[in-house]
Amino acid sequence: MKITKVIAIIVLIVLVGIQFVPTKRNKSDVTPQTDFMLVSEVPITIQNQLKVSCYDCHSNNTSYPWYNNVQPIAWFLENHIKEGKAELNFNEWKNYSDRRKNSKLRSIIKQIENGEMPMDSYTLIHRGAKLDSLAKNEIINYMNNLKIKN
């Protein structure tokens, strides 16, 4: 047997094998009372934009693309979602202290301003998630007004 054939078979085996490794799916049917949208009065346009641009990784409910059924892509996504939620989970908004809310708002504003969020790897496929300058300004202004003054 030629060496390339052996390698090809091994790669195939691994690829097939990892398809059976389960991933934790980030899915939830209920929106908790602590959700950002329920706590703050968010204008509908901003609501929709946040849902499309942020909620896939920053809430307990991801609308998965078909390729999430393919490994190792599913792992990659799982990891991103886990990190995203640890950083900011809009579903948990009410549970953050005022101090942390302000910190989060500040980070949201900075990241959007600098175009760091939503991530390029995300907007590459989710074209609707990309924020144009109008949407950016709208969200930034809104988030700025939410800051708790002391």
Added chain:
Amino acid sequence: MKTIKRSVTTVLFLTMIALTLSCKDANKKNVPVSEAKQHEKMDHTKDMDMSSNQDAISEAILKDYFNLKDALVGDDNAKAKTLGGVLAKSLGNLDKSKYSENQQKELIDIIEDATEHAEHISESDIKHQREHFKILSKDITEMVAITGTATKLYEQFCPMYDGGTAWLSTKEEVRNPYYGSQMLTCGSVQREIN
């Protein structure tokens, strides 16, 4: 033909192994962060004698904060990363049980927020480190307002950075942690503590 048959068998065999292994995938959930609830039995006297131990911890936090500040003054990203991690750890050691109920609540919020910023500093580039240091400084200033300190501190203020930003220093002389060598002496003392 024989090789194909053999490889099919191997695929199936390995698949089985993968399945068995993956089922064992442990579900390690993160520990709930129920903040020191057992410390409810504190006394309500305003000026209680703070044990030297408590002082030592808040002084250690301050020391770590100042080390981090100096790393930022020196534009040292790697050092600031390490020191951010050190600070995040020492913040966790603060014993809140000595304080009144309101102060405890405040301290829990402060520490939680400050720890998050310190952790970010431990893994970011210098631009982000400075962004986080701004809020961290606010948190630490408010912590000191509760815990007090034996050291004389200077709250300094730079009007240029992000619409005006403060930080704490042990020296009167201004050394700006937000600009470093770029604008080392930008800012002024706006308040003295102690």
